[in-house]
Amino acid sequence: MKAGRPSRTAQFVALGRALADAGLSHVPGFSDPTARVFLNDRGKRSLAKTERMAADGRRGMTFEGARRMADLLALRTTTIDGAVRQAIAGGARQLVILGAGYDGRAWRLAELEGVKVFEVDHPSTQGDKRARVAALPPPRGIVSFVPIDFERETLDTVLARAGHDKALPTCWIWEGVVMYLTHDAMRATLASIAARSARGSTLIVNYHTMHRGWLAGLIFRLIGEPQISTWSPDEMAADLRSAGFVVSEDSGMLDWNTRFARGEAKVHRGSYMRVVVAQNRHRGFIVP
Numbered sequence: 001m002k003a004g005r006p007s008r009t010a011q012f013v014a015l016g017r018a019l020a021d022a023g024l025s026h027v028p029g030f031s032d033p034t035a036r037v038f039l040n041d042r043g044k045r046s047l048a049k050t051e052r053m054a055a056d057g058r059r060g061m062t063f064e065g066a067r068r069m070a071d072l073l074a075l076r077t078t079t080i081d082g083a084v085r086q087a088i089a090g091g092a093r094q095l096v097i098l099g100a101g102y103d104g105r106a107w108r109l110a111e112l113e114g115v116k117v118f119e120v121d122h123p124s125t126q127g128d129k130r131a132r133v134a135a136l137p138p139p140r141g142i143v144s145f146v147p148i149d150f151e152r153e154t155l156d157t158v159l160a161r162a163g164h165d166k167a168l169p170t171c172w173i174w175e176g177v178v179m180y181l182t183h184d185a186m187r188a189t190l191a192s193i194a195a196r197s198a199r200g201s202t203l204i205v206n207y208h209t210m211h212r213g214w215l216a217g218l219i220f221r222l223i224g225e226p227q228i229s230t231w232s233p234d235e236m237a238a239d240l241r242s243a244g245f246v247v248s249e250d251s252g253m254l255d256w257n258t259r260f261a262r263g264e265a266k267v268h269r270g271s272y273m274r275v276v277v278a279q280n281r282h283r284g285f286i287v288p
């Protein structure tokens with residue numbers, strides 16, 4: 001991230017969700033009305049331009065690119081929403097969103113009513129988000145904003161300070177973050193997550209199995225947020241296992257397309273995007 005500036009990639013994915021909310025994706029009924037509220041001026045202009053193209057029936061490369069982006073984000077979001085709902089139904093009383101960016105779940109998911117939601121993020125992005133949430137209706141969850149610079153502070157310290165209870169089951173979302181970390185940094189944070197995960201906790205991780213094409217890679221480097229790490233599903237399962245988590249599901253973009261978009265989304269180029277859901281192995285025991 002560039003010093004003192006909100007994350008550009010966090011804005012980028014919020015734009016994808018806003019485009020999907022505007023009806024551009026192939027996922028029937030997809031809705032995330034929070035996304036457009038979080039957009040900066042540039043994002044709002046892109047959204048308005050694409051909505052005009054849709055209304056006028058103009059189809060070109062730009063429009064098709066916007067549709068693909070809407071599909072990628074709608075499919076990823078729908079998959080993670082499902083895993084969060086399942087974790088809450090299974091007894092998780094806290095939700096921790098790591099690198100939350102402009103995640104709107106705390107405002108959007110009715111299942112989070114009464115659930116403590118810890119939004120953990122870099123202060124530059126979080127400050128910008130906090131300035132924008134005033135335009136939203138009150139959140140469903142009980143939101144705490146927890147600033148952190150992962151390069152300087154530990155998750156354990158900031159969550160303890162914010163009132164996260166490690167004796168209660170937690171649902172963790174780690175979406176759009178681990179690809180920006182080294183494997184060592186990912187494992188260090190994973191150890192902190194494990195140490196604060198009581199029985200019945202669920203960890204949801206979005207990861208990539210390969211690097212993006214050179215042009216996308218260059219763009220991410222130029223904006224100061226290079227994607228540096230990939231995992232195979234087996235490597236990810238092994239990392240999670242060594243932190244005490246057992247994988248219950250690992251699925252990818254092509255599975256989600258079949259599941260949520262009848263296979264109609266043109267997302268084959270995003271087939272490297274995956275989501276793994278894992279549970280704390282110490283189910284039935286309280287982890288001290």
Ligand SMILES: C[S@@+](CC[C@H](N)C(=O)[O-])C[C@H]1O[C@@H](n2cnc3c(N)ncnc32)[C@H](O)[C@@H]1O
Pocket residue numbers: 001006007009010013014098099100101102103120121122123125126148149150151174175176177
């Ligand atoms: C691609 S965004 C993902 C946002 C969100 N999870 C989503 O999927 O919409 C990456 C997030 O990681 C956060 N981040 C990057 N470097 C960080 C650091 N050193 N400490 C804390 N957060 C960081 C950014 O602020 C940003 O919100």
